Amino acid sequence: MTEQNDIADNKALAxxxxxxPLCLLPLLLKTKSPFAQHHGKQxxxxxxxxxxxxxxxIIPILGQFIWFVGSIVLLIYVILGIRHALEGNMWQAPFxxxxxxxxxx
Numbered sequence: 001m002t003e004q005n006d007i008a009d010n011k012a013l014a015x016x017x018x019x020x021p022l023c024l025l026p027l028l029l030k031t032k033s034p035f036a037q038h039h040g041k042q043x044x045x046x047x048x049x050x051x052x053x054x055x056x057x058i059i060p061i062l063g064q065f066i067w068f069v070g071s072i073v074l075l076i077y078v079i080l081g082i083r084h085a086l087e088g089n090m091w092q093a094p095f096x097x098x099x100x101x102x103x104x105x
Contacts, residue, residue: 007035007088014039014085018078020047027105039085041100042093046081049096050074 010026014036017026023043030036053074057067077093084091092100 003035006033009033010036011086011088015082017043018046018081018085019043020050023047031105035088035090037105038090038100039081041103041105042081042091042097043078044103045096045099046074046077046093 010030010033013026013030017023017036017040020043023040023046026033026036026040027044030040050071053067053070056063056070059066077096081091081093092098
C-alpha cells in the first residue's frame with residue numbers, strides 16, 4: 001500500500017482516534033497503517049493526559065484551575081488532531097506529540 005493510499009483509506013479512522021478511548025480503534029484495527037497508528041498513538045497520549053488532569057482535579061482550587069486550563073488545551077488538541085487527520089496530515093501536537101514516538105505497539 002502506498003503512502004497516499006494509506007492516508008486516503010484511513011483518514012476517518014485516524015480522526016476517530018482522537019475521541020478518548022476510541023484511540024484504541026486505529027491502534028488495534030490498522031496495525032499496518034503508519035498514518036492511522038500515528039494519529040491513534042497521539043490520541044492515546046492526549047487521553048492519558050486527560051486522565052492525569054482528572055486526578056489533579058482532586059486538589060482544591062489549584063488543581064481545579066490546572067484541570068480547567070489543561071482541558072481547554074487538550075480540547076483544542078483534539079479538534080486540531082481531527083482536522084489534520086481528515087486533511088491527511090501527519091500532525092504532531094505541541095509538547096505532547098514527542099511522547100507519541102515512545103509508544104511501541
